[in-house]
Amino acid sequence: MIKKQFFLILVILGYLFTNSVFSKNNTQRLNHRQILDFNQNWLFEKDDWVGLNNASQEDWNDNYWEKIRLPHSWNANDTFDNEQGYYRGFGWYRKHFKIGKELKGRKLYLRFGAIYVGAEIWVNGNYFGPFNSGYTPIQIDITECVDMEKENLIAIRVNNIHNDEIPPGRWRMDYNCYGGIYREVELISLSPVHLSENELFVTTPVVDQKFSQISVQIGVKNNTNVPRQTKVVCELFDGTKSVAKFSQSMQVPAGLNLILKNLKSSIKNTKLWSPESPYLYSLKITLFNDKNEAIDDLITKVGFRDFYFDSNKGFFLNGKHLELKGLNRHQCYPGLANAVPKRLQIEDVKILKDLGANFIRCSHYPQHPDLLNACDELGLLVYGELASWQHIGGEKFIGIMDQMMKEMICRDRNHPSIILWGLMNEGRSKKMFERIQRTTKRLDPTRPTIYAENHIKEAIELGTAFIPDVLGLNYKLQKYDELHQNYPHLKLTNSECTNPDGSILGDLETELAGLFKIKNDLDLIESRDYLGGACIWSMHDYGTEYKPVRPIQKSGVIDVYRRYKEAANYLKSRWHKEPFIHISGHWTFPDEVGKIKDVYVWSNCDKVKLFLNGEIINKNTDEPNLWQVSYEPGELKAVGKKGRSEVKYILKTAGNPAKIVLSTLSSELVADGFDAIPFEAKIVDQNGVIVPLNKKIVSFGISGLGKLIGIGGETKVRTAKGSAIILVQSTGNVGTIYVTAKAEGLKLGQFQIIANK
Numbered sequence: 001m002i003k004k005q006f007f008l009i010l011v012i013l014g015y016l017f018t019n020s021v022f023s024k025n026n027t028q029r030l031n032h033r034q035i036l037d038f039n040q041n042w043l044f045e046k047d048d049w050v051g052l053n054n055a056s057q058e059d060w061n062d063n064y065w066e067k068i069r070l071p072h073s074w075n076a077n078d079t080f081d082n083e084q085g086y087y088r089g090f091g092w093y094r095k096h097f098k099i100g101k102e103l104k105g106r107k108l109y110l111r112f113g114a115i116y117v118g119a120e121i122w123v124n125g126n127y128f129g130p131f132n133s134g135y136t137p138i139q140i141d142i143t144e145c146v147d148m149e150k151e152n153l154i155a156i157r158v159n160n161i162h163n164d165e166i167p168p169g170r171w172r173m174d175y176n177c178y179g180g181i182y183r184e185v186e187l188i189s190l191s192p193v194h195l196s197e198n199e200l201f202v203t204t205p206v207v208d209q210k211f212s213q214i215s216v217q218i219g220v221k222n223n224t225n226v227p228r229q230t231k232v233v234c235e236l237f238d239g240t241k242s243v244a245k246f247s248q249s250m251q252v253p254a255g256l257n258l259i260l261k262n263l264k265s266s267i268k269n270t271k272l273w274s275p276e277s278p279y280l281y282s283l284k285i286t287l288f289n290d291k292n293e294a295i296d297d298l299i300t301k302v303g304f305r306d307f308y309f310d311s312n313k314g315f316f317l318n319g320k321h322l323e324l325k326g327l328n329r330h331q332c333y334p335g336l337a338n339a340v341p342k343r344l345q346i347e348d349v350k351i352l353k354d355l356g357a358n359f360i361r362c363s364h365y366p367q368h369p370d371l372l373n374a375c376d377e378l379g380l381l382v383y384g385e386l387a388s389w390q391h392i393g394g395e396k397f398i399g400i401m402d403q404m405m406k407e408m409i410c411r412d413r414n415h416p417s418i419i420l421w422g423l424m425n426e427g428r429s430k431k432m433f434e435r436i437q438r439t440t441k442r443l444d445p446t447r448p449t450i451y452a453e454n455h456i457k458e459a460i461e462l463g464t465a466f467i468p469d470v471l472g473l474n475y476k477l478q479k480y481d482e483l484h485q486n487y488p489h490l491k492l493t494n495s496e497c498t499n500p501d502g503s504i505l506g507d508l509e510t511e512l513a514g515l516f517k518i519k520n521d522l523d524l525i526e527s528r529d530y531l532g533g534a535c536i537w538s539m540h541d542y543g544t545e546y547k548p549v550r551p552i553q554k555s556g557v558i559d560v561y562r563r564y565k566e567a568a569n570y571l572k573s574r575w576h577k578e579p580f581i582h583i584s585g586h587w588t589f590p591d592e593v594g595k596i597k598d599v600y601v602w603s604n605c606d607k608v609k610l611f612l613n614g615e616i617i618n619k620n621t622d623e624p625n626l627w628q629v630s631y632e633p634g635e636l637k638a639v640g641k642k643g644r645s646e647v648k649y650i651l652k653t654a655g656n657p658a659k660i661v662l663s664t665l666s667s668e669l670v671a672d673g674f675d676a677i678p679f680e681a682k683i684v685d686q687n688g689v690i691v692p693l694n695k696k697i698v699s700f701g702i703s704g705l706g707k708l709i710g711i712g713g714e715t716k717v718r719t720a721k722g723s724a725i726i727l728v729q730s731t732g733n734v735g736t737i738y739v740t741a742k743a744e745g746l747k748l749g750q751f752q753i754i755a756n757k
Contacts, residue, residue, distance in 0.1 A: 032296050034189035038110065039070040039674070040732075041097075042181075046074055047090030047157075055092045056122035056155040062094050069673045069732070071113070073180035073337035075160075080334040080560060081712045084548040086176060093156040093181055101148045107190045107223055108146060110154070112138040113183025113368070116338065117166055118159045124152055132166045132400050135365040135387050136407035156181065167401055168364065170391035174546040174553065175330055175364070178337035183368060192223040193230060193252065194296040195287050198410040199259050202283060203446055207306040207318070212270040214244065214302065216263040218285055222252040229290040234263055236302065237282040243267045272318050273303030273416045275358040278379030280416070301376055303416025309448060309470050309491040315532040317381075323526060324381065324533025325575050326359030327352060327557065328496060330542040331367050334560050335709035335727050337543075341675050342370040347665065349374035351558065352539065355568055356575025361495060361535050364389050364425040366408040375417035383450065383495070383535070384412060385422030386436075392429045405436050409443045423451040426474060428464040437467055452495040456483055465490065470532070475499070477524050484530050493532030497521040498555075503567065505559040506694045506720035508585045511566040512600065515584075518557070518567050522574065536571075561678055561725040566600075573602035579647040580604050581640040586692040586721075587651035592631050599627045605640030605647065612636055655685035660698065660741045660749030664728070669706065671755035673732030676709060681741035681749055683722045690722045698724035698743045705755050706730055706737030730755045 043065035045055070054060060072093075078086045099108070110123075117134035120127070123145040131138045146152050160179030162171055199219025206213035214236060222228050229251050236244040244265040252258045271279040280301045287296040307317045315324050329348060333340050345368050352360055360380050362371070365387035375382050386404050405421070412418055421440050423433055433451065440449050448469030456479055459465035465487075472495030473480060484492060498521045500514030518536060525534040540556035552560065557567040569582040581603040589597070599617075601608055602625060610617040610627050613634040620628055629636070633653035640647050661682045669675050681698045683691045696719040702708050708715050709727035717724040728739055734755055741749040 032191060032294060033194070033298070036187040036189065038095075038097075038185040038187045041095060042068050042070055042072070043094045044068045044072065044074070045092045046087070047092060055094065055157070056125070058125070058153050060094075060155075065092075065094065070185050071180075071182045071339040071341075071674065073116075073178045073182045073339040075176065075178040075180070075337040076335055076339065076709075077713050079176055079178065079332075079337055079543045080552060082551065084551060086178075086543075086545070088160050088162065088177065088179065090157060090159045090161070091179060093158065095154050096151050097154070098151055099146050099148055103189055104148055105192070106143075107141070107192055107194065108143045109188040109190070110140050110142055111186045111188055112181060113185070114138075114366075115156070115158055115181050115183075116160055116179055117177065118161075118163075119181075120157045122153075122155045133387075133404045133407055134167065135367075136404055137411060164391070165393045165396040165400075167387040167393075167397060167404065168389045168391060169393050169397055170389050172545050172548075173389040173391075174544050175389070176332065176337070176543040176545055178332065178339075180337070180339065182337070182339040191295040193228050193287070193289065194221055194223075195219065195232075195285060195298055196221045196257055196259075197298065199257070200285070200298065200300065200414060201444070202300060202302055202414050204302070204304050204306070205264075206266070207270070207272065207304050209270055209272060211266060211268055212304050213264060213266045214283075216283070216285070217259065217261045218263070219257050219259045220250070220252050220287060221257045222254060225254050227254055228252050231288040231292075232260060232263065233286045233288065234265070235284045235286075236265065236267065237284065238271070243281070270304050273305040273379075274317055275322075275379035275381060278377060278417075279303065280376060300414050301416075302414075303376060305416055307419055309493065309532055311489050311491045312530050314529055315493070322358070322533075324359040324493060324535070325357050326361060326381075326383070326533065326535035327355070327357055327539040328361045328363040328535055328537045329367075329539040330363065331365075331371075332542050333727075334711045336676065340368070343665075343670075343675055343677060345370040346374040347562070348539070349378050349380055351562055352380055353378055355557070355571045356577075357571070359383070359533060359535060360539075361385065361422075363496075363538075364422075366404070366412070369411065372412060372415045372417060376415050380417055382415065382418045383420040383422055384408060384418055385452075386424060388424040388427060390426045392424075392427050392432060398429070398432045398435065401432060402436050402439050405439050406443060409440065413444045413447075419447060420450045420470065421447055422472070423449055423468060425452045426454045428453065428455075428459055428462050430463050430467065433464055433467040448491075450493070450495070454496075460487075472496075477521060480524075480528060480531070484528075491532070492530060494525050494534045496537045497525060497534055499537040500567070501553060501555045503554055503556070503565055505563055505565055506692075508566070512584065514555070514557075514565065515567040515570045519570065519574075559720070563680075563720070563723060563725065570602050573604050576604055579640060579642040579645045581608065581638050581647045581649045583636060583638050583649050583651050585651075586654075586690075587633075587636045588654040588692055589631050593633070595631050597629050597631045599629050599636070600625050601627065601638045603638070603640040603647075605642040607641045609639045610637070611639065652687075652689045654689040654691040655687065657683050657691045657693065657696075657743075657746055658686040659684060659747035660743060661688070662739060662741050662749040662751035664751065664753065667753060669728070669730045669737065669753055669755045671705070671730045671732060671734045671757050673730055676727045676729040677753070678725050679728050679739055679741075679751065681717075681719075681724045681726075683719060683743065683746065692722045693719050694721070695719065696722075696724075696743055698741050700724075700726045701740040701742070702728065702737065704737040704752075705733045705735040706739075706753070708739075728753070
């Protein structure tokens with residue numbers, strides 16, 4: 001059936017709305033700046049093209065609307081399935097709320113993390129918009145719009161319809177355009193004189209283990225009608241120890257935003273930030289008034305690192321060469337679309353680290369601050385990118401792209417993990433690139449720009465190849481050497497390679513085909529010293545509209561639920577420094593005793609041996625990773641030695657399916673109505689060995705204070721490699737959640753998890 005179509009890691013406490021009412025009893029204060037949770041108690045109605053044109057009015061009847069909490073996407077249930085198309089249209093959001101009188105005299109802002117893609121906002125009938133950035137924050141000043149004496153109304157009209165002039169703009173792109181208010185919303189309460197977050201820019205002009213320097217730019221906004229005398233104090237902490245303190249006093253004219261630049265200090269014995277040792281300092285910035293009273297503050301993380309690209313020798317971090325080992329990542333998840341909670345953002349970074357990666361490309365749009373925070377904390381270098389895919393529109397399009405770059409940089413430039421600002425993916429416009437290049441260098445002269453090019457000849461002829469600081473190269477690896485020889489001054493890195501579409505979890509033949517494509521590409525890229533490194537397409541399978549008959553792009557090294565394919569284990573064997581060994585596939589072949597089986601072993605060890613039922617299998621092929629083994633049931637074991645370390649990997653023949661074992665990532669969920677966690681049901685025999693069945697139906701059940709989130713709302717899931725996955729989400733209440741999984745003829749699997757505030 002065809003369906004309708006901030007590096008501001010603010011250490012600031014969340015404040016909850018109870019029944020949408022803010023009062024002294026349900027808030028806390030962190031040194032004068034209040035960030036209030038504005039995600040609860042929203043109403044939603046899909047417009048469905050019938051035209052709810054007056055839904056911004058106070059007297060509009062919204063009694064029948066769906067009750068939701070944000071973040072939210074209206075495409076959560078109509079993507080990641082096998083049906084063509086998904087809803088692209090309009091939706092309305094409304095929220096009734098009260099604000100306590102104690103906020104009188106404060107500046108009040110609403111900040112939306114992101115709305116896709118077009119948004120118009122009314123607060124008590126006052127209009128804001130239109131907004132079209134889709135992936136960057138929207139902040140509006142509602143100080144004069146709200147009434148402390150009565151209930152207030154915010155109404156938002158959102159659309160995700162295709163528009164050539166609104167980025168990414170291309171019809172049928174290779175990713176879905178999920179609609180909704182899909183990131184968090186905050187109500188920010190500030191003193192009339194306060195720090196301007198968008199102006200915060202922390203740089204490290206000198207980076208050395210013996211001696212480093214820090215420089216701070218910060219804005220001070222005076223919303224009063226008289227000049228104000230203020231002082232900004234910056235204090236750098238190593239843990240709880242203060243290692244630098246510096247300040248500047250100034251008078252801020254009435255009604256103006258004064259930007260202080262070059263507040264500098266130095267520190268000794270610096271701990272440097274790197275993927276292997278992502279050490280972070282904390283910088284606290286406090287604003288004082290003329291009575292020496294603190295009236296605002298911000299806390300942000302600082303990482304001391306220095307990097308550059310060289311046209312002949314690749315990428316260097318902290319004075320040492322570093323091969324970029326990366327993957328491209330989308331921000332989507334089955335059952336959630338693009339409204340992905342913090343836990344799963346962080347989990348993606350953990351997976352990349354587990355694969356041995358040190359680099360991520362946020363393809364092809366600005367992604368969630370939670371992801372960037374995790375990259376800072378866990379150690380992953382980041383390529384940020386504007387929303388784009390093979391399309392450039394007219395003046396309106398270019399203006400939105402330029403504005404999006406401003407918003408992305410102001411939100412993200414304090415993340416030490418970010419090393420590149422991406423102008424575009426697979427498109428070229430000298431006019432647009434030159435404009436955005438100027439904007440980027442004005443807002444952040446410390447980082448290089450890049451764009452991802454898949455037609456080198458056109459880029460050279462048009463001149464766009466020479467605009468960014470680094471040229472990203474997508475595919476066509478055989479042309480790299482000629483490009484470097486002809487233009488040796490160009491700094492080059494791979495931005496996409498491989499794209500092994502059709503790599504299906506549970507189909508060993510297609511999984512291995514994808515693995516070998518990756519191996520061949522990495523062999524070529526990593527042997528070129530002039531390249532910064534590689535960035536594989538893609539991290540995971542994802543929803544796409546590029547080919548309607550293929551709604552899921554299966555080119556990931558992991559699947560949509562983040563289960564490892566064989567390519568993922570290969571990357572671990574290639575990229576990890578610690579000893580690693582893995583055997584592809586399984587060792588359960590009923591009725592095939594004596595048949596020759598190809599056994600692939602992947603390892604970074606110096607010596608590898610293979611055993612079947614305790615007997616060594618002699619290496620009998622010319623391929624370094626391949627053994628040919630006569631099948632007999634039992635235990636297949638690979639043993640690897642690296643120096644004095646030994647690792648092993650064992651496959652056992654499975655018996656008949658006996659039961660289901662349920663597992664998940666944690667014993668707790670956050671009881672906020674948004675946090676979600678994947679539950680995996682594994683079919684095992686009586687000894688606990690996984691039975692590698694495909695397409696076995698597992699039925700999930702739930703009771704208590706949680707709900708199941710399956711693809712299309714479905715709770716019956718087919719297995720791949722003996723595994724089935726579903727998400728469990730909290731309802732917002734504290735208590736126990738009981739999850740079950742059953743299949744015909746098998747013992748029930750059970751698991752309980754606690755939802756806590």
